[in-house]
Amino acid sequence: MPITVDWKDKTKTLIQCQFDDPWSVEQLIEARKSWHRMIKSVDATVPIVLDMQGSYAVPHGALRHLTAIHRTPHPRQGCVYVLGLNAEYQKISPFVFCCAACGEQHIRLVDSIESIN
Numbered sequence: 001m002p003i004t005v006d007w008k009d010k011t012k013t014l015i016q017c018q019f020d021d022p023w024s025v026e027q028l029i030e031a032r033k034s035w036h037r038m039i040k041s042v043d044a045t046v047p048i049v050l051d052m053q054g055s056y057a058v059p060h061g062a063l064r065h066l067t068a069i070h071r072t073p074h075p076r077q078g079c080v081y082v083l084g085l086n087a088e089y090q091k092i093s094p095f096v097f098c099c100a101a102c103g104e105q106h107i108r109l110v111d112s113i114e115s116i117n
Contacts, residue, residue: 003027005034008049008113012042016113020054025061032065036074045078049113053084070107080107081116 002023008014015035039046048069058066069080085093090109110116 001027003031005031005038007038012038013044013046014113014116015039015046015048016051017048018051018054021056023055023059025059025065028062028065032069035077039074039076042076045076047078047116048080049110049116050080050082050107051084051113052082052086052089055084056086058089081110081113082107083110083113085109 002020003017005015005017008016015038017031017035035046035048082093093107093109
């Protein structure tokens with residue numbers, strides 16, 4: 001599957017969403033639904049890792065849905081960490097992932113899953 005969503009480990013404290021080309025907007029929407037169900041199954045705030053190391057292109061229309069990750073999060077969704085975002089998308093990530101209403105960036109770019117606090 002181009003987008004897989006699973007718990008990082010048995011503790012259910014981190015969701016890992018892995019993208020591998022080619023993926024579609026519809027698959028991104030389904031991935032969000034999956035992690036919302038997963039968060040709903042636990043009584044804790046759950047951060048999410050978007051592992052983009054296997055993705056080099058973003059399908060047409062996907063940026064709008066990527067911004068929805070912070071506009072319409074699950075109430076217990078923690079910070080979203082983006083791993084392996086290519087250089088071109090790193091340049092526009094502050095504009096895509098910044099919440100205009102509060103001026104905060106709810107998504108952080110990371111170099112490794114181990115670097116997440």
